[in-house]
Amino acid sequence: MLSNVFLKTLRDWRLSLPLWGIGMALLALWVMGLYPxxxxxxxxxxxxxxxxxxxxVGEAADMASAEGYLSAEMFSFMVPLLFLVLTVxxxxxxxxxxxxxxxxDLLLSNPIPxxxxxxxxxxxxxxxxxxxxxxxxxxxxxxxxxxxVEISFLRMAESTFSGALLGLAFGALALALVCxxxxxxxxxxxxxxxxIASFLLDGFAPLxxxxxxxxxxxxxxxxxxxxxxxNGLNPVHVAVLLGLTLLLLAxxxxxxxxxxxxx
Amino acid sequence: xxxxxxTENLTKFYGKNxxxxxxxxxxxxxxxxxxxxxxxxxxxxxxxxxxxxxxxxHGSATIFGLDTRRDSLRIRKRTSYxxxxxxxxxxxxxxxxxxxxxxxxxxxxxxxxxxxxxxxxSDLSQPIRSLSRGNRQKIGLxxxxxHRPELLxxxxxxxxxxxxxxxEFYNMITEARDEGRIVLLSSHLLxxxxxxxxxxxxIREGRLITVEHVVNLKERALRRLEIRFAAPVTDEVFAGLxxxxxxxxxxxxxxxxxxxxLDPFIKAVARLPVMDLISHQPSxxxxxxxxxxxGDDYVE
Numbered sequence: 001m002l003s004n005v006f007l008k009t010l011r012d013w014r015l016s017l018p019l020w021g022i023g024m025a026l027l028a029l030w031v032m033g034l035y036p037x038x039x040x041x042x043x044x045x046x047x048x049x050x051x052x053x054x055x056x057v058g059e060a061a062d063m064a065s066a067e068g069y070l071s072a073e074m075f076s077f078m079v080p081l082l083f084l085v086l087t088v089x090x091x092x093x094x095x096x097x098x099x100x101x102x103x104x105d106l107l108l109s110n111p112i113p114x115x116x117x118x119x120x121x122x123x124x125x126x127x128x129x130x131x132x133x134x135x136x137x138x139x140x141x142x143x144x145x146x147x148x149v150e151i152s153f154l155r156m157a158e159s160t161f162s163g164a165l166l167g168l169a170f171g172a173l174a175l176a177l178v179c180x181x182x183x184x185x186x187x188x189x190x191x192x193x194x195x196i197a198s199f200l201l202d203g204f205a206p207l208x209x210x211x212x213x214x215x216x217x218x219x220x221x222x223x224x225x226x227x228x229x230x231n232g233l234n235p236v237h238v239a240v241l242l243g244l245t246l247l248l249l250a251x252x253x254x255x256x257x258x259x260x261x262x263x
Numbered sequence: 264x265x266x267x268x269x270t271e272n273l274t275k276f277y278g279k280n281x282x283x284x285x286x287x288x289x290x291x292x293x294x295x296x297x298x299x300x301x302x303x304x305x306x307x308x309x310x311x312x313x314x315x316x317x318x319x320x321h322g323s324a325t326i327f328g329l330d331t332r333r334d335s336l337r338i339r340k341r342t343s344y345x346x347x348x349x350x351x352x353x354x355x356x357x358x359x360x361x362x363x364x365x366x367x368x369x370x371x372x373x374x375x376x377x378x379x380x381x382x383x384x385s386d387l388s389q390p391i392r393s394l395s396r397g398n399r400q401k402i403g404l405x406x407x408x409x410h411r412p413e414l415l416x417x418x419x420x421x422x423x424x425x426x427x428x429x430x431e432f433y434n435m436i437t438e439a440r441d442e443g444r445i446v447l448l449s450s451h452l453l454x455x456x457x458x459x460x461x462x463x464x465x466i467r468e469g470r471l472i473t474v475e476h477v478v479n480l481k482e483r484a485l486r487r488l489e490i491r492f493a494a495p496v497t498d499e500v501f502a503g504l505x506x507x508x509x510x511x512x513x514x515x516x517x518x519x520x521x522x523x524x525l526d527p528f529i530k531a532v533a534r535l536p537v538m539d540l541i542s543h544q545p546s547x548x549x550x551x552x553x554x555x556x557x558g559d560d561y562v563e
Binding site: 002003004005008012101102103105106107108109110111112113260261263 | 277307311314316317318336337339340342343344346348349350351352354359362363364366367368403406
């Protein structure tokens with residue numbers, strides 16, 4: 001488990017990863033399992049909801065369907081929140097903590113290039129995020145099976161995957177900020193603020209005419225704008241999220257290579 | 264003798280703050296080079312520049328003839344590093360930490376690691392978070408020595424070690440030198456440098472003041488003496504003795520500073536009824552004052 005930075009980073013997660021996984025799977029199981037019980041009254045409630053609020057809990061055309069319920073209860077807010085907490089927390093602290101505590105100097109006295117440390121840490125984040133996406137999906141699948149809910153497992157996987165991609169884009173942003181500044185407060189603070197801002201922008205844009213043209217600036221649009229739970233993944237939107245992630249990762253690699261490391 | 268570390272007008276500013284200024288340093292094949300200076304003089308700045316953790320504002324440096332910026336990887340392959348403010352991964356044991364670093368480097372014999380651990384009496388099975396500062400330093404020393412580097416760059420490595428372990432450490436780096444390894448040892452302790460180094464560079468306020476052979480430094484060694492006599496004495500007894508200064512008599516107690524050989528002074532004192540003699544090791548600042556004068560702008 002200690003043969004490189006990638007595996008060592010995963011090893012550091014050997015306690016938190018199972019906890020995250022259990023948490024995510026239980027949440028999915030809970031929400032999915034409750035659908036038969038509250039589905040009907042839920043549909044009534046949704047119809048009474050003002051449009052300004054309804055937009056935040058999901059845009060699925062049919063609120064009464066399982067897809068509408070799941071979109072509102074899981075994918076509109078909870079899934080992106082969980083993935084962002086995970087990825088921004090990771091991206092904003094993985095290098096920063098080593099730098100603040102002073103282990104980075106000793107690590108880099110070994111003959112490994114700086115860019116490789118960043119790349120391997122990010123690779124560890126990708127694996128962690130995808131593993132958690134998998135457990136979340138498994139929770140949904142098991143919940144749907146137990147509660148006999150008719151819903152496409154594939155579409156749930158596609159939706160979850162889209163959430164993981166959104167998370168990785170924000171994780172890469174956090175990493176890039178830390179690599180450029182060395183400051184954890186920047187690495188976590190700015191992505192958190194931008195995350196909230198782009199969530200609100202994507203949510204309000206359909207309601208506020210002035211915002212509508214800017215909706216495509218929000219990464220959240222590429223996460224859920226094409227409604228992957230109903231329609232499957234939109235290849236263009238996936239490409240935008242992947243491209244953004246790779247761009248920010250490149251910024252992280254270059255910025256880290258160029259700057260002075262703090263003592 | 265070939266030059267291993269060479270810096271050319273190496274200068275580093277942190278914004279407006281001085282790191283080092285126009286540093287021209289040469290460390291030679293087969294020596295233990297002491298890098299002596301008070302805290303904040305620029306020792307760590309120099310070392311971190313050599314390892315490419317920070318980049319010079321201007322000037323440059325080479326190690327083994329390789330540029331410290333362009334060829335840092337090739338340099339680090341042949342170099343090890345150890346620092347006083349050592350931070351290790353708290354969630355690992357000593358053995359796990361060392362295995363991790365061995366994987367990153369490759370080519371280390373685990374039996375040699377165990378040998379080093381035995382000599383330093385370091386228990387590698389303990390989690391690092393439970394180790395005292397001195398025991399952490401030992402792990403740091405083992406990682407610096409385990410891959411038998413050509414060059415060891417050690418930034419105040421003995422702070423936190425008890426005297427017995429310090430001695431073991433001095434033996435280890437002297438052995439390393441005898442095996443042909445080069446050592447750059449930074450320190451703010453004159454006795455430490457006098458004890459193990461071949462040559463010493465003295466740095467103060469970011470500038471290299473002088474480079475001396477330790478033998479020469481010892482010849483000019485500075486001691487503050489305090490002698491208690493059985494009867495009152497006058498300073499005439501000590502008049503004309505070489506190297507004696509700052510004479511000050513208070514009842515039967517005589518204070519002075521002696522530079523260089525003590526012999527003439529001791530012989531002169533021997534004629535008088537001495538009750539007690541105390542020799543103080545001067546602080547680094549006093550050494551600077553005595554050798555190089557001035558110190559008005561000295562900042563701790």
